[in-house]
Amino acid sequence: MKALAGYLAGLLFGLGLAISGMTDPARVIGFLDVAGDWDPTLVFVLGGAVITTFIGYRLVWRRQTPLFESRFQQPTRRDLYTRLLGGAALFGIGWGLSGYCPGPAVASLPGLSWPLAAFLVAMIAGWWLSRRIRPSQ
Amino acid sequence: METMSALQGLLGGVLIGLSATFLMGLLGRIAGISGILSGLIFERGGDRPWRLAFLLGLVSGPGLLMLSGLDWGNVAGDSGATIGAPASGLTTMLVAGLLVGLGTGLGSGCTSGHGVCGLARLSLRSMAATLVFVLVAMLTVFVARHLLGGSA
Numbered sequence: 610m611k612a613l614a615g616y617l618a619g620l621l622f623g624l625g626l627a628i629s630g631m632t633d634p635a636r637v638i639g640f641l642d643v644a645g646d647w648d649p650t651l652v653f654v655l656g657g658a659v660i661t662t663f664i665g666y667r668l669v670w671r672r673q674t675p676l677f678e679s680r681f682q683q684p685t686r687r688d689l690y691t692r693l694l695g696g697a698a699l700f701g702i703g704w705g706l707s708g709y710c711p712g713p714a715v716a717s718l719p720g721l722s723w724p725l726a727a728f729l730v731a732m733i734a735g736w737w738l739s740r741r742i743r744p745s746q
Numbered sequence: 747m748e749t750m751s752a753l754q755g756l757l758g759g760v761l762i763g764l765s766a767t768f769l770m771g772l773l774g775r776i777a778g779i780s781g782i783l784s785g786l787i788f789e790r791g792g793d794r795p796w797r798l799a800f801l802l803g804l805v806s807g808p809g810l811l812m813l814s815g816l817d818w819g820n821v822a823g824d825s826g827a828t829i830g831a832p833a834s835g836l837t838t839m840l841v842a843g844l845l846v847g848l849g850t851g852l853g854s855g856c857t858s859g860h861g862v863c864g865l866a867r868l869s870l871r872s873m874a875a876t877l878v879f880v881l882v883a884m885l886t887v888f889v890a891r892h893l894l895g896g897s898a
Contacts, residue, residue, distance in 0.1 A: 615799035620765075622777065623803060624810075625762035629754055634833040635822040636822045656759060657758070658862045660763065662762075665764065675773055692853065700853055701878060703844070703849060705890065718805045720812070725832055725839070731843025731847065735843065735845065736780070736784035
């Protein structure tokens with residue numbers, strides 16, 4: 610059941626990315642290019658996703674536990690660390706250069722190209738490196 | 747067709763929100779792609795099956811759309827397509843991929859974990875991270891496109 614739940618969540622996420630246009634780096638860069646021909650699509654995607662998640666979370670949190678697990682696991686830290694914001698800044702540079710963030714890059718596997726493959730391999734290397742720098746929490 | 751793009755964006759966003767809601771309601775987890783996938787690759791233990799299943803689902807979403815031939819993609823250059831062409835060549839992609847991996851690893855999240863789930867949880871850390879990566883990405887595109895005149 611847990612695997613089925615994971616598959617269902619992944620499927621909805623992948624469909625959402627493709628239908629919204631976020632699997633197209635040109636659309637994403639069109640949003641980031643505020644000095645050019647600005648494409649607002651990403652605002653609608655993020656808005657729709659955040660509002661739906663906001664309502665959905667409040668509904669599921671009415672239960673004591675998730676359906677298939679013993680507890681809700683949420684980040685508990687409240688502090689603003691250099692690592693959090695420095696990491697976000699590095700991510701922003703990579704996102705701006707490529708138009709890919711991790712979700713759309715992986716969801717685009719059915720249309721694999723050499724540049725995408727290079728991006729994915731380098732991203733995994735980056736994850737490995739970050740775990741060397743910061744042993745997992 | 748700007749209106750159509752906006753509506754498809756909204757619909758896709760709602761689907762992503764439903765995905766995040768299901769993952770929290772069923773497994774009690776945040777739908778953060780970088781965390782789920784890097785965990786799948788680098789961590790052992792009981793989370794591997796659902797993380798692997800999530801990856802298969804994530805890939806099969808666009809895959810099914812492509813196979814079914816439905817005109818549901820919202821790709822800027824080609825309305826019939828589901829997945830767009832890469833924006834740059836191999837070298838840029840290697841650098842970008844490394845920065846995205848390193849940055850989301852150190853910053854504990856990407857557009858989904860901080861941007862969608864974190865904002866919905868009203869997490870201050872996620873709001874700060876989202877603001878930083880969106881502004882830095884905008885600055886990067888400005889420098890690459892308008893100052894250097896590259897194709898990024």
